[in-house]
Amino acid sequence: MRIITICLALLSTPVAAHEFWIEPLEWQIAPDDTLQAKLVNGSEFAGVDFAFLPQRFTRFDLAQNGTLAPVASRLGARPAIDQVMGEDGLVVAVYVSTLNKVTYEERATFDKFVVQKDLGAVARDHEARGLPEAGFSELFTRYSKALVAVGEGEGEDRRFGLETELVALDNPYTGDLSEGMRVQLFYGEETRDAVQVELYERTPEGEVTEILLRTNENGVAVLPVKPGHDYLASAVVLREPEAGIAARTDTVWESLWAALSFAVPD
Template sequence: MRIFAALIAFNAGLALASPAVSHEFWIEPEAYQISADGTVQGILVNGEDFEGTTLAYLPLRFDRFTIASGMRQANVENRIGATPALDVAPFAEGLHVASYQSRMSVIGYAEWEKFLKFANHKDFEDIEARHDARGLPREDFREGYWRFAKTLVGVGTSAGRDFRTGLAVEFVALDNPYTDDLAEGLRVQLYVLDDLKADGQVELFEKAPDGTVEVTLHRTDADGIATLPVKAGHSYLVDHVYLREPRAELAEEADIAWETLWAALTFGVPE
């Protein structure tokens, strides 16, 4: 059933399967902190350098979309085609975590160099040797990709802690960006398929109040933790991409050579 659902998502989005789709996907709140009587709102964005195209609320494109705070969690419900896709009342004061898991989409590579550039950018180790060892063609092959995005929104006091929401690849913020002292940076811990990801590349997109974006690369330690430098008044997108060989059944059904699982976390830092 999962493969069938993935293929439905692919067929529905075939017209969108272009190189641009392989860039980052994230949830970007209208405001990272709101009052206790406010509304948690955020757009789904596909793009690069922390700028991109807004996507509507389309249940055919995701397997789960939730909002949680403390011990409470609910599915994000909205009108089909609505923007912003995230538009819900908060549970109460405190830190709220929105989490999104896409269905699989597919992108094709006509040229090896395009895939190699992407693979090098995202730090896929020994990709040429791994690709060739499996007897894969160096042109006209396809990749299936999944999006796993989170955002942190502070409501009222903004008190609380981020936590694992069950995404296949997931960042967990070990510090609360709205209440903790971030003079030494904000720590994130990276999980990949239920394991801590040591020595993983973490790409950090920092957006200043004037809209300019700076990109830096970081790495996780033996415990999967990266400490990220942050500034007051800036917003952040944290990104990691995991590459794996697809299961034989999925590879055959979807005609893909590789799977990529994209983790994203967004948050802001108060003035």
């Protein structure tokens, strides 16, 4: 049985259609330098900077060289991550939000979200389930990761047991990315095959492009990355919430958002 927390007040705007990512101020730092990173909710690499508030997350960790520890920050801090990293190696920041709730006052807003995230196969059940055209609610949870290089940045990403998760199969700071960077998408213990992955690419000048990709039969998508650019990969699961949770929260849909942010050295 899942124990849930609703950490935000009821939302009347389509915040759930926005991305949520971890964005370091510097993607590459020297050993013994301070890693600073923001929590951002928005779109196209622009949005609202969230403070460090434990009531908004169930997990917020930094992993490096085989060790995993909670982020050490102070209440209300911006940026949310602000701590010295003493070792050389790849750092993986891992964030899992509490459950949040959004209400769709118009069916068109939900339909736009479904089209954008390519979730139509699931959402077609809306009518079959006899759901209302307006005033219905959805739960959503964020599962966000970021890759940061300390020193040379040697190391690798791995699965951290998130309910949905994007895992980098290549290290963007040390790997050969001439044929792209591979990521693998999971939902529970299974890979997500033949589903959409959105890639947001930001140039050094700040221009952002969205690229739509699909995973193969092994849940792998190859991201067409370029040196000197920042990236955010994202994929969404839409499902019917468990009956008990649906009843307690008065919701009819549940979305799970996987995100992975990183940069490719120039």
